[in-house]
Amino acid sequence: MPDEWVTKESGHMSLQGEWTLAHYSDLKGALDRQGNISSADSISLNGLKRLDTAGAALIVELIGVDKAKQVAEWASELPKEQQALLVRIAEAMDTPLDIQHQTPHRITDALASIGQSMAGVWSQQRQLLAFVGLVLATLLPLLLRPHRWRFTATVAHIQQSGLNAVPIVALLTFMVGAVVAFLGATVLADFGATVYTIDLVAFSFLREFGVLLAAILLAGRTASAFTAQLGAMKSNEEIDALQAQGLDPIELLVLPRVIAMLISLPLLAFVGMISGLVGGAMVSTLSLDISLTQFMTTLQKDVSVTHFLVGLSKAPVFAFVIAVIGCLEGFKVSGSAQSVGSHTTSSVVQSIFMVILIDALAALFFMEMGW
Structure with a gap:
């Protein structure tokens, strides 16, 4: 058959x-x-x-x-x-399947890996610079049109990124202030200069630790939140829906977060400075036989307001960089849960790196200026 x-x-x-x-x-x-x-x-x-x-x-x-x-x-x-x-x-x-595999070489592979990493960093910095320009180009014209300001969204982000972060910032800086005072007194006691522990704590927290610790905490807490929120919207095609309706995602989603960070971080830096000084005062009173009155008198006599202004002047720069990086990484999400996680991690790493880099450059600048 x-x-x-x-x-x-x-x-x-x-x-x-x-x-x-x-x-x-x-x-x-x-x-x-x-x-x-x-x-x-x-x-x-x-x-x-x-x-x-x-x-x-x-x-x-x-x-x-x-x-x-x-x-x-x-x-x-x-x-x-x-x-x-x-x-x-x-x-x-008809396509041949016998692909010739090159013999791996440790030196060339290491150099290739370094080259790929450097090319990735260069591309990443170019994208960040372009996104900063886009945010500024959207923000500056909007300042002259108050009827388009998104007050509700901005206030909500101030509560999430600023007000809710006050306890953790205050607690961390208080403990670091106590540790700095204790370690400083341990070293200065050998020279009979224990009283200069007050100057050490004041200078370190007013110029560096107060704003730096607050910025690092927000980089890990808020930048990751911004990336996860915008990444979820990107994966759900909500950002595409906004653009289809003729709305600008930068104006609606990015600017409220940037403005909220510009308001929140200087206030948190101030809270960090005060908490650090309180931690140092507590250790001085309990362990170094330095009364609170002596602590306040020495602080007023030896520490000028310039150190406070120098430290606080870095807060808006840190806030802008953290917010922009968090939003940019959120827009880079491709749509999968793995992409959201990887870009969230990247936003935290980039934010902390940029904060420390800018702080180091600022320290060199202020030192050369004699401030």
Whole structure:
């Protein structure tokens, strides 16, 4: 009894029926029973009703890659779509699979890895600079149009990024202030200069630790929140929906977060400075026999307001950088949960790195200026 899909008579082979994945095992068995095509002088595809990738692969194996590529010449009656499928399968099967693998070399691989990392950092900094320009170009014209300010969103972000962060900032800076005072007194006691612990705590927290610790905490707490929020919106195509409605995502989503950070971080830096001084005063009173009155008198006499202004002047710069990096990484999310996690991690790392870098450059600048 002849097979349903393959018939072979007088040196002529004819293929008919549905050559699809659903009949793959039956097609394979029919071809095995018919033997090699070399005994057939010609082949006809007129009877093919349906053809998919699985069936096309069997036909190409049967007739050979070269003949399959020339199917338009000897099977012109076959529909164009099926001819194109056979040609495509033949081209894919003709691709050599023996790929030459280069022998790994530690030095070249290390240099290549360093080069890729540097190229990635350069591209990342260019994107950050471009996004900063875009935010500023949107923010400056908006300052002259108060009716477009988003007060509700800004106040909500101030509460989330600023007010809710007061306890953790105050607690951390209080403990660091106590540790700095204790370590400073331990060293200064050898020189009989324990009283200068007050100056050490005051200078360190007014100029550096107060604003720096607050910025690092917000980099880990708020920048990651901004990235996760915008990343979730990006993956849910909510940002695309805003653009489709003619709304500007920078104005609606980024500027309220940036403005909230510009307001919150200077206030948190002030809280950090005061908490650090309180921690230092507590250690001085309890362990160093320095009364609170002496602490306040020395602080007022030796520490000028310039140190407070120098430390507070860095807060808006840190706030802007943290907010911009957090929002930019949120816009980079591709749509998967893994992408949200990786960009959230990247935003925290970048924010902390940029805060410390800017703080170091600012310290050198203020030192050269004599402030």
